[in-house]
Amino acid sequence: MPRDTLTGSRIRERRVLRGMKQADLARKAGISASYLNLIEHNRRRIGGKLLLSIAEILRVEPAALTEGAGAALIASLREAAADMPQVSAELDRVDEFAGRFPGWAQLLADSRTRVAQLERSLETLNDRMTHDPHLAASLHEMLSTVTAIRSAASILAEPGEVDAEWQARFHRNIYEDSARLAETSRGLVTYLEADESSPLETGAPQEELDAALEKAGHTVPELEAGADLDAALAKLGRGLSGPARGLLRGWLDRYASDAEALPLDRLRPAVEEHGPDPAALSAALGADPARIMRRLAAMPPEDLPTPVGLAICDSSGVLTYRKPLPDFPMPRFGAACPLWPLYRALSRPHVILAGPVMQVGRSGAVLWADALATPQAGPAVNADPLYQAQMLVRPLPQGTEPPATLPQLGVACRVCPRESCEGRREPSILASTRR
């Protein structure tokens, strides 16, 4: 067991915490006070019987004196205790706690850091809503302009005498103000969009993974030409947290085995012939359609006749992978609209549910979705498989007529304008279209 050089400091710390004088400890341990002083200042090494006896006198584990715990960890634990003095955490035994339960101690320290981070981003958001000068100024400007327009317009619209000269003036004012309103609102939208990415990205591992994959364009050249997992992990995983790297690792493993089973030079000619149709490609290549969907989503854009989107969810419906299309956005967190064929597939595993889909309020673009649920692993003995579902979204295949009526899907309830929907599970944050 490596003994670090701070054993003396820890002895001193424990002694002070116990309110024991140096001379008393030295006497009980059978050494001189000056020798203990040298030990406590890390100028004499200590070990063996003397260490055991000092540990016993101080009523601590010897390991707590020799190994201690990382100073940073101890400091975090102390801060955590100071944050909530009402809990009366046993501060005098913090070393013992960290020494005996290093994992739990680290968990507590990390949780505290995370809480602090979240509190900070909450404050940031709160500040932004109430104090952001740009936001406040823009809104003020818009409301003033709207007021001017409303006043002038109602003078013109309501009964009452308005001579021609004044009429012309109010018409001109309305015209000018509406141009100004358009300008301000455009500026505000740009500002809000530009700002969207900055303070909120303190996300969960899944969000980190999503962001990393989006940045990489969902394709990993390193894994196409002979799998170099480490290089891919190093490149895509830069700056990710440990848990997010774990998710990334799993994703890359699957990518690598998909790429090995269906290399690009085999896939490319088949896609050229059949288009991005998982069922047709599966028949032509003799490959698993679920794997084909993932391969299509990972193909470089220049190899695809049309862009494709892909959503993957686990049995609970939570999205574990998302590659949206402009006409088919996907929620950034949690589960999507329950009307998606993706979820229907979970109740009809092993069947490719193919058909036209459309998202409400998306310029009426009709797309095509192929959804399929398959077990996550191979058959097990006397155990039900755990399914995951995938849904490939692509432009309407050539020669397919868009149907006259089509059930409209949403992105997720919170941002869905549909008012009566049996799938709704929480209210929308969008203002009602009906007044």
Added chain:
Amino acid sequence: MRGEDMGGQVLLIEDEPNIIEAIRFILSRDGWQVHTHSNGTDAAQIVRDRAPDVVILDVMLPGRSGYDILRELREDPAHSDLPVLMLTARGQSKDREMAERAGASRFMTKPFSNAEVLDAVRALSAQ
């Protein structure tokens, strides 16, 4: 009661030219004599000089906030009862509270309607 019966005088302190134009028009048509001012810095002095029957005061003015102007006016016994209608672009209860504490007789949030302004001015002058 219409403005002409009173020969009432309204001072509108607001910096948005097209709002000024519209409010001036509707109040004038109703018989009120309307003066306007667009700067916060000397607004309190203008109120003293003009001695209007009703003041319409915007909160966000260049130079000085409407709350400060109103507080200064209320400290002066001559203007402690002057009817003041405050205009603001923020309708939170916090702003309403601030307006009340500063001594506003009435409080109106943008975007308001012409009829609301007219009713408020009539009601305030009748007090």
